[in-house]
Amino acid sequence: MGNIEVREPIQKRSIEKKEKIISAGFGLICKKGYYNTNTAEIAKAANVSTGIIYQYFKDKHDILIAGLKKYTYNIFFPNINAVEFKNNNFEDFLKGTIYKFIENHKLSKIAHEEITSMIHTDIEVSSIYYDAELSITNIMTQLLLTNNFNPDNLKEKVHISIHLIDDLCHEIIYHKHKNMNYDKMIEIVVHSINYILK
Amino acid sequence: MGNIEVREPIQKRSIEKKEKIISAGFGLICKKGYYNTNTAEIAKAANVSTGIIYQYFKDKHDILIAGLKKYTYNIFFPNINAVEFKNNNFEDFLKGTIYKFIENHKLSKIAHEEITSMIHTDIEVSSIYYDAELSITNIMTQLLLTNNFNPDNLKEKVHISIHLIDDLCHEIIYHKHKNMNYDKMIEIVVHSINYILK
Amino acid sequence: MGNIEVREPIQKRSIEKKEKIISAGFGLICKKGYYNTNTAEIAKAANVSTGIIYQYFKDKHDILIAGLKKYTYNIFFPNINAVEFKNNNFEDFLKGTIYKFIENHKLSKIAHEEITSMIHTDIEVSSIYYDAELSITNIMTQLLLTNNFNPDNLKEKVHISIHLIDDLCHEIIYHKHKNMNYDKMIEIVVHSINYILK
Amino acid sequence: MGNIEVREPIQKRSIEKKEKIISAGFGLICKKGYYNTNTAEIAKAANVSTGIIYQYFKDKHDILIAGLKKYTYNIFFPNINAVEFKNNNFEDFLKGTIYKFIENHKLSKIAHEEITSMIHTDIEVSSIYYDAELSITNIMTQLLLTNNFNPDNLKEKVHISIHLIDDLCHEIIYHKHKNMNYDKMIEIVVHSINYILK
DNA sequence: TATGAATGAGTCTTCATTCAT
DNA sequence: AATGAATGAAGACTCATTCAT
Numbered sequence: 142m143g144n145i146e147v148r149e150p151i152q153k154r155s156i157e158k159k160e161k162i163i164s165a166g167f168g169l170i171c172k173k174g175y176y177n178t179n180t181a182e183i184a185k186a187a188n189v190s191t192g193i194i195y196q197y198f199k200d201k202h203d204i205l206i207a208g209l210k211k212y213t214y215n216i217f218f219p220n221i222n223a224v225e226f227k228n229n230n231f232e233d234f235l236k237g238t239i240y241k242f243i244e245n246h247k248l249s250k251i252a253h254e255e256i257t258s259m260i261h262t263d264i265e266v267s268s269i270y271y272d273a274e275l276s277i278t279n280i281m282t283q284l285l286l287t288n289n290f291n292p293d294n295l296k297e298k299v300h301i302s303i304h305l306i307d308d309l310c311h312e313i314i315y316h317k318h319k320n321m322n323y324d325k326m327i328e329i330v331v332h333s334i335n336y337i338l339k
Numbered sequence: 340m341g342n343i344e345v346r347e348p349i350q351k352r353s354i355e356k357k358e359k360i361i362s363a364g365f366g367l368i369c370k371k372g373y374y375n376t377n378t379a380e381i382a383k384a385a386n387v388s389t390g391i392i393y394q395y396f397k398d399k400h401d402i403l404i405a406g407l408k409k410y411t412y413n414i415f416f417p418n419i420n421a422v423e424f425k426n427n428n429f430e431d432f433l434k435g436t437i438y439k440f441i442e443n444h445k446l447s448k449i450a451h452e453e454i455t456s457m458i459h460t461d462i463e464v465s466s467i468y469y470d471a472e473l474s475i476t477n478i479m480t481q482l483l484l485t486n487n488f489n490p491d492n493l494k495e496k497v498h499i500s501i502h503l504i505d506d507l508c509h510e511i512i513y514h515k516h517k518n519m520n521y522d523k524m525i526e527i528v529v530h531s532i533n534y535i536l537k
Numbered sequence: 538m539g540n541i542e543v544r545e546p547i548q549k550r551s552i553e554k555k556e557k558i559i560s561a562g563f564g565l566i567c568k569k570g571y572y573n574t575n576t577a578e579i580a581k582a583a584n585v586s587t588g589i590i591y592q593y594f595k596d597k598h599d600i601l602i603a604g605l606k607k608y609t610y611n612i613f614f615p616n617i618n619a620v621e622f623k624n625n626n627f628e629d630f631l632k633g634t635i636y637k638f639i640e641n642h643k644l645s646k647i648a649h650e651e652i653t654s655m656i657h658t659d660i661e662v663s664s665i666y667y668d669a670e671l672s673i674t675n676i677m678t679q680l681l682l683t684n685n686f687n688p689d690n691l692k693e694k695v696h697i698s699i700h701l702i703d704d705l706c707h708e709i710i711y712h713k714h715k716n717m718n719y720d721k722m723i724e725i726v727v728h729s730i731n732y733i734l735k
Numbered sequence: 736m737g738n739i740e741v742r743e744p745i746q747k748r749s750i751e752k753k754e755k756i757i758s759a760g761f762g763l764i765c766k767k768g769y770y771n772t773n774t775a776e777i778a779k780a781a782n783v784s785t786g787i788i789y790q791y792f793k794d795k796h797d798i799l800i801a802g803l804k805k806y807t808y809n810i811f812f813p814n815i816n817a818v819e820f821k822n823n824n825f826e827d828f829l830k831g832t833i834y835k836f837i838e839n840h841k842l843s844k845i846a847h848e849e850i851t852s853m854i855h856t857d858i859e860v861s862s863i864y865y866d867a868e869l870s871i872t873n874i875m876t877q878l879l880l881t882n883n884f885n886p887d888n889l890k891e892k893v894h895i896s897i898h899l900i901d902d903l904c905h906e907i908i909y910h911k912h913k914n915m916n917y918d919k920m921i922e923i924v925v926h927s928i929n930y931i932l933k
Numbered sequence: 934t935a936t937g938a939a940t941g942a943g944t945c946t947t948c949a950t951t952c953a954t
Numbered sequence: 955a956a957t958g959a960a961t962g963a964a965g966a967c968t969c970a971t972t973c974a975t
Binding site: 174176254255257258259260261262267271274275278294296297298300301304305308309312317318320321322325326329330332333336337 | 459465502516518
């Protein structure tokens with residue numbers, strides 16, 4: 142008693158059930174916020190009983206983590222296309238990438254905010270996010286290296302560049318400041334990154 | 340039902356008490372998080388009864404807002420010293436400013452995270468934060484203008500620069516990524532800002 | 538300590554203040570209900586401090602009682618005019634009286650309901666009400682006696698008649714039942730009372 | 736936030752539990768008054784946890800309403816026996832009915848007062864009560880019609896008669912006025928109703 | 934006399950988690 | 955494996971009354 146471990150589902154039906162809980166639960170959390178989503182709702186959305194949730198997950202938080210692990214990368218970062226890189230001059234590629242980032246942010250505005258919020262409070266959440274960030278940094282760095290960019294501190298430079306883009310997206314999506322010329326801002330960011338990386 | 344409004348204290352003792360509630364309450368919230376701080380604790384920390392809180396504040400959230408209005412600027416942004424600007428070359432001034440930012444972040448690491456978190460969920464919080472951000476942007480812009488920097492889209496440029504610094508601080512304080520050379524990063528950021536603003 | 542009695546105001550200013558509290562307090566209670574009116578509101582409406590209330594009244598309930606003692610009769614019962622009685626035939630007088638009752642009810646619909654409600658829960662309230670009811674019964678009985686109505690069990694008859702009127706008013710004012718012909722009802726009540734009393 | 740609805744229990748155990756909460760809760764409310772009964776007491780009396788109450792009921796008020804729906808008719812009105820009607824002369828039947836009403840009132844004196852009180856403040860309560868009143872009115876009207884009473888405005892007449900009885904009961908049970916001859920009053924009421932209906 | 938700030942017990946309601954079936 | 959009923963601690967807020975001034 143008390144030490145029944147969380148079940149790791151082997152049978153196909155079980156796996157499907159677990160997946161359903163993750164997607165339904167994480168979906169709700171992203172839509173309404175972690176604190177505003179309760180387990181009863183998650184169970185209902187996943188079409189399972191409340192009890193069964195605790196067979197697959199340690200607690201409510203565990204569902205969040207599972208969802209994040211599965212979806213964080215896609216929510217935050219777009220796919221980088223090596224071919225596009227080749228076929229365009231660098232600044233055009235950058236602009237295209239920025240638009241992709243913006244698109245990504247737009248797709249799941251609320252999820253984005255909710256998760257970003259938790260990055261700052263929840264160590265597990267932040268760790269998952271920073272792993273994803275590291276991934277995209279590495280991918281980009283690799284891409285640049287194979288295209289003969291200057292390798293000195295390239296990782297740091299890429300990292301800074303990504304943040305530059307991310308802040309820009311944020312500014313544009315959430316439109317926090319009046320009197321900002323966003324087209325100009327994009328231009329400035331593109332030039333800056335070009336400067337930083339070359 | 341009752342429509343007795345929240346009192347605006349006029350007497351000195353009352354004002355002090357209200358301040359006490361704000362500082363004690365906001366202090367706890369920053370240390371433990373908004374959701375992990377309850378009104379009883381706030382009352383106790385402020386050395387008042389739970390009831391009196393509701394004479395000065397509409398609800399718990401109102402205490403948070405009062406605290407933010409009072410402290411946000413100082414928590415997030417350092418004082419910009421015009422004299423230092425004059426007496427140094429620009430890159431040195433930037434470096435100094437960056438260290439000040441870092442110092443500020445360090446002073447109230449948790450508050451910082453907690454508030455940043457809420458910026459992404461709570462519209463009132465975000466509005467206060469963005470006001471403060473606007474302030475520092477304007478102050479910096481003004482300073483640069485009086486020192487003959489190129490005025491074209493200066494506000495946008497400053498804004499981007501501040502974010503660059505902020506991200507850097509974050510990276511350094513919370514040390515999220517291994518294998519990053521932070522000294523180099525500072526250098527890169529300084530150069531980038533210099534490039535952007537000039 | 539603790540046995541300072543409730544002050545009986547002697548000075549004119551004090552008496553005025555007490556009256557103000559009664560009228561303002563009772564007014565609010567009648568408008569919003571006893572449980573939905575708090576002492577702070579009463580104090581504000583009476584233009585006094587909350588503390589002073591407890592110099593004149595034992596507690597909140599005491600204000601209610603003072604108000605009831607002062608206003609119950611007028612709220613519930615109209616003035617019976619002996620002259621009108623003389624100058625009309627009895628059924629016309631009855632009809633007139635009924636309309637007066639209805640007018641009275643209309644004037645303070647909510648007060649009426651609120652007090653009626655408390656009659657059924659609060660022994661002091663009910664006692665005040667029943668005293669007032671006894672008054673009107675006696676007045677009516679006397680009036681009839683001096684006009685040579687049959688004195689056998691007249692008090693009982695009057696009492697029943699008054700209730701008949703009161704129920705009628707209620708029915709009409711609060712319009713609880715669809716499909717009731719109120720003109721007919723008045724007629725029936727008039728005939729019944731005529732039958733009962735003669 | 737959560738929008739999980741109140742459950743409508745289907746299983747036998749659940750139904751029983753819901754019933755238990757209603758009877759225990761409504762019992763307490765009738766005995767001590769709605770405002771003097773708290774949810775913890777209700778839970779304890781029903782032998783359940785406080786939480787479960789909110790699975791079956793929207794809120795505390797909802798318990799009251801459920802209780803009223805179930806018990807109002809029986810608390811306020813006796814069963815009318817058609818056979819008794821046939822076998823007695825009308826005035827005797829009336830007298831019997833009056834005694835039944837009195838019996839009913841006696842059985843739940845406090846509940847009676849408490850509910851009557853709320854009829855005057857709470858629109859849902861009043862609506863339930865007036866429905867019950869309408870029921871008994873219709874039943875009586877029907878009974879009289881099938882026994883060849885004059886159908887002109889019979890509903891109105893019955894309605895008035897019921898109030899007459901109700902007031903009488905009240906007078907007798909709560910004994911508000913000294914010097915009233917209750918036997919005589921019953922007699923008068925019986926004659927009056929006989930007059931009204933025929 | 935008078936003020937109005939202060940008290941703190943009391944109440945409803947929510948919800949993650951457990952448990953009997 | 956699954957259900958969903960049950961638990962009960964925790965928390966925000968109200969308000970009659972008291973008390974320092």
